[in-house]
Amino acid sequence: MATEAAVDATATKGGRRARYHRRLGTLGLASPSLGYLVVFFLIPVVTVVAYSVGLITLTPRDDYLSFQPWRDFLFGSIYLRVFWRSVQMALAVAVISVVLAYPVAYFLAMVAGLRKYTLLLVIIAPFLTSYLLRVLAWRVILQETGVVTSFLQGIGLVGEGESIGWLFNSRFAVYLVLAYAWVPFVALPIFVTLETLDQALLEASSDLGASRWRTFRTITLPLSLPGVIAAFIFVFIPTLGEYVTPSLVGGVNNFMFGNAIQGAFLLGRDWQFGSAMGAFLVLAVGVLIVLFGRYLNVQAVAE
Amino acid sequence: MNPAVSNGGRRGLWAFFWLLVVFLYAPIVILVVFSFNDRILVSFPWQGFTTRWYHEFLRNSAMISALKASGYVALVTAVATVVLAIPASIVLVRRRFFGKGLVSGVLLAPLVIPLIVFGLALLILFNTIGIPLSPLTIMIGHVVVALPFAILTLVPRLERIPAWLEEASRDLGANALTTFRSITFPLLLPAVVSSFLISFTISFDEVVVASFIAGDQPTFPIYLYSQLRLPRQLPQVIAVAVVVLIVSVIVVVASEVGRRIADRRLERQIADFEESVA
Numbered sequence: 001m002a003t004e005a006a007v008d009a010t011a012t013k014g015g016r017r018a019r020y021h022r023r024l025g026t027l028g029l030a031s032p033s034l035g036y037l038v039v040f041f042l043i044p045v046v047t048v049v050a051y052s053v054g055l056i057t058l059t060p061r062d063d064y065l066s067f068q069p070w071r072d073f074l075f076g077s078i079y080l081r082v083f084w085r086s087v088q089m090a091l092a093v094a095v096i097s098v099v100l101a102y103p104v105a106y107f108l109a110m111v112a113g114l115r116k117y118t119l120l121l122v123i124i125a126p127f128l129t130s131y132l133l134r135v136l137a138w139r140v141i142l143q144e145t146g147v148v149t150s151f152l153q154g155i156g157l158v159g160e161g162e163s164i165g166w167l168f169n170s171r172f173a174v175y176l177v178l179a180y181a182w183v184p185f186v187a188l189p190i191f192v193t194l195e196t197l198d199q200a201l202l203e204a205s206s207d208l209g210a211s212r213w214r215t216f217r218t219i220t221l222p223l224s225l226p227g228v229i230a231a232f233i234f235v236f237i238p239t240l241g242e243y244v245t246p247s248l249v250g251g252v253n254n255f256m257f258g259n260a261i262q263g264a265f266l267l268g269r270d271w272q273f274g275s276a277m278g279a280f281l282v283l284a285v286g287v288l289i290v291l292f293g294r295y296l297n298v299q300a301v302a303e
Numbered sequence: 304m305n306p307a308v309s310n311g312g313r314r315g316l317w318a319f320f321w322l323l324v325v326f327l328y329a330p331i332v333i334l335v336v337f338s339f340n341d342r343i344l345v346s347f348p349w350q351g352f353t354t355r356w357y358h359e360f361l362r363n364s365a366m367i368s369a370l371k372a373s374g375y376v377a378l379v380t381a382v383a384t385v386v387l388a389i390p391a392s393i394v395l396v397r398r399r400f401f402g403k404g405l406v407s408g409v410l411l412a413p414l415v416i417p418l419i420v421f422g423l424a425l426l427i428l429f430n431t432i433g434i435p436l437s438p439l440t441i442m443i444g445h446v447v448v449a450l451p452f453a454i455l456t457l458v459p460r461l462e463r464i465p466a467w468l469e470e471a472s473r474d475l476g477a478n479a480l481t482t483f484r485s486i487t488f489p490l491l492l493p494a495v496v497s498s499f500l501i502s503f504t505i506s507f508d509e510v511v512v513a514s515f516i517a518g519d520q521p522t523f524p525i526y527l528y529s530q531l532r533l534p535r536q537l538p539q540v541i542a543v544a545v546v547v548l549i550v551s552v553i554v555v556v557a558s559e560v561g562r563r564i565a566d567r568r569l570e571r572q573i574a575d576f577e578e579s580v581a
Contacts, residue, residue, distance in 0.1 A: 022398075023400070026394060026398045026400055030391065030406060033450065034391075034406060037447065037450070040443055040446070041412070041447045056427075056431055104319065110308055117563070121556065126331065129504075129555065130524075133334075134331070136544055146345065150347040180327070199307075203306050215307075241419045244510065244528075258419045261420070261423065274423060275427065278424070279420075282416070
């Protein structure tokens, strides 16, 4: 940035002493937040890995220096299958969210005109309210004695005492609620890439005789792909470790990896096994970040 | 011809947009409506308007103390987060140094950690070094979760404040602290307020990390989560949910609108100033 260069230039004029002071200032400004995150974020996450292989022991049942929890998880349990099921479910949720959000982002960027920021706020506002309360709302709507079923019973489409099997404690309910929670958030990065897209490209394409569909397919869609990928990753990662929605609307058959980890800690009290699963999840996320990190331009989204 | 969308497509997109708005707001509206239904089951038929669920939750001392606990945790979290986020944002926007990519990576990393792993990580850490679980431990965790969001709220505003304003102040003899107090901070204030509110909201709602490291006093989301399996409690849980949802929608929309007005004013002032100099 030009301004930064100017600042550095003035610092050089002031000589070595000024530059030294400035470096000290940078260190002073950066260290509180960095120090905090090292102590309460990086060290704890590393501790999970250390604990999962018994470098630390906390409870009498913990093994000292042992890969047993990892062996149990990778070879001897159903939990690896729960992990793969979570991968599938998170993929499905991410796809549904993107498919619903893309037209809205396109609408806001290309059609809505001057009202686009106001309309964007209309879309975003629910996302900024309590996640737990929105899941609660869906639970009230979907459950066996809930709003939908009692309404259908009232008009006679569903018999008294009957319910709709796929509506609640089902895969459908998990997809519906998670997609509901993520759509506003997914629309945001896609909107940002579409809005910064150079409109002249579209006009050039149209002047050269391309149809709207062809223009979309060959110009708009490829150029908005970074936003789509960023949105996809930002949905996929938290969904992988999800446990609130599956436990409130999904039922035992649709528990995700987060439920397995939570169960190991809070119900099974097998902390080392839970830590191995947690460490595995962090590694999986790390691989995703390495592969797709360059698309995660969070700053553009924040603006 | 509009190369992006046909007239039919335009109408279709408008319709899709409003359908999605209905989808997004319908559950909230349904929750509000049924919080006034005079029936212990939250469902049809409609049995008359009542405010008794609201009265009941106001008399429910466990719920009120959970709300108070969350308010306290969220307040301290938000103050601490903003205090950490301001210098961090200044470093990210105003300074260039070796390893800056790594620093910004660490500052934003909490965005991508699955919260459940972070929760269990803190549980293990606090157990290892022997810190008893309490509201304080929840605050420690929530600051980590909120920090990247606070930074990402401050950075765009800071980028809009021209660095030459600060340089001019320094040239006129003000030290770094005076410059920050009289130039940077007043201009940054709208974003400081936004990041405070965002941090507060995140902490007030956070259940995953908190459920691992809460002591005996449950926060509001933890209490709510534990009550969901008791059908008798459901109507008053919904009443309190409605109050919290509506307050948070108002706060969020107001802060966003305020931030935009402040941004526009800043841009206009800078443009006016540059014009008068030229």
